[in-house]
Structure formats: C-alpha cells, structure tokens
Amino acid sequence: MEVGDPSGHEYLSELCFPQLNTSCKKHIRPHMETMLMYIVLSSVSLLTVSLNLLVIISISHFRQLHTPTNLLLLSLAVADFLVGLLVMPFQILLTEPCWFLGDLVCVLFYLLPCITLLASILNMVLISVDRYVAICDPLRYPTKITQKRVQIFVVLCWIYAVFYSFLLLYDNLKQPGRYNSCYGECVINYNGAVDIVLFFILPISVIIILYMRVFVVAVSQARAMCSHIAAVTLQCSVTVNVKKSEMKAARTLGVLVAVFLMCYCPYYCVTLSGYDIMISSSSTVFVLFLAYFNSCLNPVIYAFLYPWFRKSVKLIVTLEILQPNS
Structure with missing residues (x-):
C-alpha cells in the first residue's frame, strides 16, 4: 500500500519547486477550508496533550494511585500524549500542498505515529488482560499481576511497538523517497494486509x-452474590455495592472498545477499499485525525x-498538589 501526497488533480496550478522540472504541483485548497482545518486540528492536538498530561501528573504524583492497573493507564496516557504532542502537529504539516522537509523526515514522520499508536493499542490490550484477571480470577490477582510484572510488560510493549514499526517501514528507511513520483511529495509503501491484521484486527479481537x-x-458473580444475600437478609442492595467497581471496569472497557472501533474503522475501511490514500486531501485528513482522536x-x-x-x-487545577504532603 502506498500512502502519500500524489499529484494529478485537475485543480493543481503552480509547482512546489519552480526551478525543478521534476517538481510536484501544488494542491490549491480554499482559504476558509484551510483555516478551518488548522483551527480544528490544532484544537484537537492541544486538547489531547492537556487531557493526557492530567492523567500522567495524577498517576505519577499521588502515591495512592501507584497500582499495577494505573501503571498501565499511565503508559497508555504517555502514548496518547505523544500522539497529541508530536504526531498531530506533523499531520497538520502534511495538509500543506507540498512537502519541504526532505525524504528522511517524511519516513520518520510515519515511523512516529506507527510507534505511538501501536503502543496505545497494545496498552489497551494489557489493560483488558488486567481487568480479565482481576474479575475472573480475583483471588490470585495480587500474585499474578504485580507491579514488577506490569513494568516488564509495559517495557516489552514499547519495545515491540518500536521493532514492529521499523520492520514495517524498513524499505522506506533503507532508501527514503524511493516511492515518490515527483520532488516535493511524501510517499511511503508498506504491507497493508499485515498492518490491518497486526495493528487492528488481532488487538481489537483480543x-x-x-x-x-x-x-x-x-454479571454472574453479581447475581450469585445477590441470590446468596437475598436468602439471608431479603435484600440485594449490598451486592450491588460489592460488585459496583467490577461492573464499572467492564463498562469502561466496553466504552473503550466502542470508541476504538469508531475511530479506527473509517481509516481501515478506506484502506481495505483499495483507494490510494492522498495525505493532503480533506477526506484523508478526516479519517487520519479520527484515528488520532482516539488518543484524545x-x-x-x-x-x-x-x-x-x-x-x-x-487538585491539579486548583494547584493544591503544590502544597506539602499533597
């Protein structure tokens, strides 16, 4: 699959590099459309950075939150924070008619979202495993899911994300710009089928x-406890409180899955359709930023x-965390 900013539209006008015969032509976009796109994309980027920074500060600062589950949430927040801080601003650059930063920077740009987005998805998988063990095997959860083991899995998660991303884009890194059809575009080539299976289908299936x-x-645990307590006290309100946290965890994971599908399905539907992805087109910007919006x-x-x-x-917004022993 090729991803980039190919030329060939009928509304193209001047060249990106007028002094070069091999230069790409500029894609002329209406001024109002460009301004609206910049404002929306910049706002999403800023919001993503701010919200994930709050999660990072919360879990890092408060000792009470230093649990295995929250360590996974911290790793997820770091990945999403990097998406908002680095990936989204570079994506805004790719909405420009021409690419002026060189072939190597072009490949590195695609490498960065590949690493951060994959790390985000893998952390979601780890969180689902953590919740699975906590609810399905609660007695052995403290011995199975320890702080040290979670740290090891988080490190392995990031190592795998980096290794997979380099492997996926190896040909592009080996010879940057080899898939460009003209000077001034940013095009890469990768195996789309492998990407869909390993990046989308397999993680979301798990x-x-x-x-x-x-x-x-x-649900079965809540009903069983409800029946047991009802037989003794003729009420079931106690059971609802006992299993409230577990049900909330299940609902949270369900919402995460629904949001993930909503954000990533449009991009992979376009990928599966066989159409070339033109990075500067408005439709492509929309489906890409919808995928990035999952991090927000x-x-x-x-x-x-x-x-x-x-x-x-x-406590963070009111600056109470600056007080001693906060």
Whole structure:
C-alpha cells in the first residue's frame, strides 16, 4: 500500500519547486477550508496533550494511585500524549500542498505515529488482560499481576511497538523517497494486509473477547452474590455495592472498545477499499485525525468513569498538589 501526497488533480496550478522540472504541483485548497482545518486540528492536538498530561501528573504524583492497573493507564496516557504532542502537529504539516522537509523526515514522520499508536493499542490490550484477571480470577490477582510484572510488560510493549514499526517501514528507511513520483511529495509503501491484521484486527479481537468474558463473569458473580444475600437478609442492595467497581471496569472497557472501533474503522475501511490514500486531501485528513482522536477520548473516558481521576484533576487545577504532603 502506498500512502502519500500524489499529484494529478485537475485543480493543481503552480509547482512546489519552480526551478525543478521534476517538481510536484501544488494542491490549491480554499482559504476558509484551510483555516478551518488548522483551527480544528490544532484544537484537537492541544486538547489531547492537556487531557493526557492530567492523567500522567495524577498517576505519577499521588502515591495512592501507584497500582499495577494505573501503571498501565499511565503508559497508555504517555502514548496518547505523544500522539497529541508530536504526531498531530506533523499531520497538520502534511495538509500543506507540498512537502519541504526532505525524504528522511517524511519516513520518520510515519515511523512516529506507527510507534505511538501501536503502543496505545497494545496498552489497551494489557489493560483488558488486567481487568480479565482481576474479575475472573480475583483471588490470585495480587500474585499474578504485580507491579514488577506490569513494568516488564509495559517495557516489552514499547519495545515491540518500536521493532514492529521499523520492520514495517524498513524499505522506506533503507532508501527514503524511493516511492515518490515527483520532488516535493511524501510517499511511503508498506504491507497493508499485515498492518490491518497486526495493528487492528488481532488487538481489537483480543480486547473484545476478554471484555465479553469479563462482562459475563461480572454479571454472574453479581447475581450469585445477590441470590446468596437475598436468602439471608431479603435484600440485594449490598451486592450491588460489592460488585459496583467490577461492573464499572467492564463498562469502561466496553466504552473503550466502542470508541476504538469508531475511530479506527473509517481509516481501515478506506484502506481495505483499495483507494490510494492522498495525505493532503480533506477526506484523508478526516479519517487520519479520527484515528488520532482516539488518543484524545481515552482520558475523557477515565475522567467520566473514575472518581479518583476527577478528584486528582481538581487538585491539579486548583494547584493544591503544590502544597506539602499533597
């Protein structure tokens, strides 16, 4: 599959590099459309950075939040933070009619989102595994999911993301610009089928399977305890409180899966359709930023569903964390 900014539109006018005969032609976009695109994309980038930074500060600062599960959330927030800080601004550059930063920077740009987005997805898989063990095997959870083991898996997650990304873009890194048809475009080539399977189908399948198992077990446990307590006290309100956290975890994971599918499905639908992805076209910018928008929605989900996050954000915003022993 080739991804880039190919020329050939009928509304093209001047050249990117007038002094070169091999220069690409500029894609002329209406001024209002360009301004609106810049404002929206910049706002999403800033919001993604801000929300994930709040998660990073919350988990890093407060000792009470130093748990294996929150360590996975911290790793996820770091990946999403890098997407907002580095990937989205570079994507805004790619909306320009021409690429002026050279072939090597072009390949490195694609390498960066590949690493960060894959790390984000892998962290979501690890979080689903963590919730699966916590709900389906709660007695052995403290011995199975320890802080040290989670740290090892987080490191392996990032190492795999880097290794996979370099392997996927190896031909492009070996000879940058080899797939460009003219001077002034940014085009790369990679195996789209492998990317869809390893980057999308396999991770989301694991997450969905584990989520369904978590949900079924949580519901069955809640019903079993409800029947037991009802037989003794003739009420079931106690059971609801006992399993409230487990059900909330299941709902959180379900929302994460739904958001992930909503954000990534349009991009992979375009990929599977066989159409060439023109990076500067408005439709491509939309599907790419929709995929990146998943990194903005992840902390929003935690903000709405986790009381500890809302409380820590309040302490951060009011600067109470600057006080001694905060």
